[in-house]
Amino acid sequence: ExxxxxxxxxxxxxxxxxxxxxxxxxxxxxxxxxxxxxxxxxxxxxxxxxxxxxxxxxxxxxxxxxxxxxxxxxxxxxxxxxxxxxxxxxxxxxxxxxMKVVVNQEERRRMILSQIERKLASLNAECYPDEELLERLSYDVEYPYVFLGSFPEDYLDLPIEVLSTAMREGQRLFSVVKNKKQLPFFLGVADGYGDVKLLIQKGNERVLKARLEDARFFWAQDRKTGLKDRTKDLRRIVFQEKLGSYEDKTQRLKKIVAYLADKIDAQKVKKQVVQGAEFSKVDLLTDMVREFPSLQGKMGGLYAREEGHSAPVWKAVYEHYQPVSLENESPSSLTGSILSISDKLDSIVGAVGIGIRVTGSKDPLGLRRNAQGICKVILDKKLDFPFSRLLDKVIDVYGSKIREPEIQVKNYCLEFFSGRLRYIYEKQGYRYDLINAAISAGIDNIYHSFLRVKALDSLKDSPNFEPLILIFKRVNNILRSQLPCRVNSGLFVEKDERELYTTFCIIQDNVLPLIKKGDFSQAQKIIFRIRTSINNFFDNVLVMADEKRIRRNRLALLQAINKLLIQVADYSQIVIEGQNSSK
Known part of the structure; x- marks a missing residue:
């Protein structure tokens, strides 16, 4: 009741x-x-x-x-x-x-850009790109008013990076450039609707002149001591309490970049990238970087250029912090790309090795940003190399400083990078199940994971795609919980199992070279040819035969097919309309 x-x-x-x-x-x-x-x-x-x-x-x-x-x-x-x-x-x-308050932030942004365009029209110049500053100013002011100011031309002997940073970080000003060269002008954004007495403009000019004078002093003083002479002082700067000094990090980087250069067939720049690694953290000791921390890396590169080092060396130093986000550009040089990957991976492995984990919204050391930066560089530069072996190398270089079991460190890092790749591919608009299928096949080669998801996406509308996925899911279900077996071609009894084996061997011989070079689209097209043979096999052959040897041999054939397929993609992850998601 x-x-x-x-x-x-x-x-x-x-x-x-x-x-x-x-x-x-x-x-x-x-x-x-x-x-x-x-x-x-x-x-x-x-x-x-x-x-x-x-x-x-x-x-x-x-x-x-x-x-x-x-x-x-x-x-x-x-x-x-x-x-x-x-x-x-x-x-x-x-x-x-x-009443001089613009509520909509996007409208304030448009007002700033429109006024900048009008102010610069007479100069035939443009604003030095700075999206972050534009975003901040559009939130800081209620009714934007753009003003144009100037500074003495003798400060133009400073690098444009120094000039733009001194303007941005001290006073939130935009640099004015023409043909990528700094002009003796700046743009500011005030909160109001005018500066009749030029008080805002003159005040900013006065403050900026003092800041540029300081920057010129730092530029001159820093160059009095060579980069090589500064390297020994890196031992005084702690990288991380349990991971040693920046001198320790520099020594690790020299080994890591040399290894990576070999793996991507970049031996021609190996010497230069090792030298770039040696100088990569030296600018942390300079007055300029102490005053403007955002210039670290860039100043080291500029000082290396001033000393006459070759472009591969100074660009490696200049670019190795790039990219700072997925929207930021990757290094333009090969040496910069190698050093960028090595530096970021050293930081990630070191943190994981002493027990630091990223949880929820907490990421105090920026490990997500570093991992995404590594993935972006690899994908942008199409770097084809065994990522898991690079992880092994970094773990080995750390030696006894790694406190966690090495296999746990490696597995966590691989899982961590898998998550970052999922995030990147989702932002690029790929379907989640195709992403899972590509990544579940492994990220031993990060660039290949992208080629996999790209190939799956390009073939998903093919008439052969869904029928083949259903077949492969059937294979996967049959093999669940089965022990590994080896194929013995002498044990085939039925015509259809012999035909399937022959077809599989031909396909495997053609597909494996394609997998090695990352041509997963063509590999899948060839794999589609197995459809008729495998359908006939399932229609006419009893896989779970009574005789144990025959049964195990048929399972071994399916295992061999599955082993080949998983090198292309984990098709069991793909969702067919009307089926439950396997996510």
């Missing part, structure tokens, strides 16, 4: 529910830096001065931190601070724009 109860809960007005919910929702918002003000214990990113809340064109009333919400707001704090009342969001946007 059961007892039931029917309870009717009447609906309540939405505005009443929202008035109860919103205070706790506002209070639950968290920021990296929180503050208190007045005598209240309430914490927020900044003091709350006003709360505008409207529902159905009427004010919604609630209180947070002693401030009661209403239907009024105010314009720009300096240029139009008076209060106004609004009823709708569109009315809110229009009213604020008249």
């Amino acid at each position: 059961y007892l039931g109860i029917k309870k009717i809960k009447k609906g309540r007005p939405t505005q009443d529910i929202l008035s109860e919910m919103l205070p706790s929702m506002v209070s639950s918002l968290s920021f990296p830096k929180m503050m208190r003000w007045g005598s209240s214990s309430f914490r927020f990113s900044r003091p709350i001065k006003n709360i505008l809340c409207i529902f159905n064109e009427k004010p919604l009333s609630f209180s947070v931190a002693g401030v009661t919400s209403g239907n009024s707001t105010c314009g720009h704090k300096l240029h139009s601070p008076k209060k106004i009342k609004v009823k709708t969001f569109s009315e809110y946007k229009e009213a604020l724009k008249k």
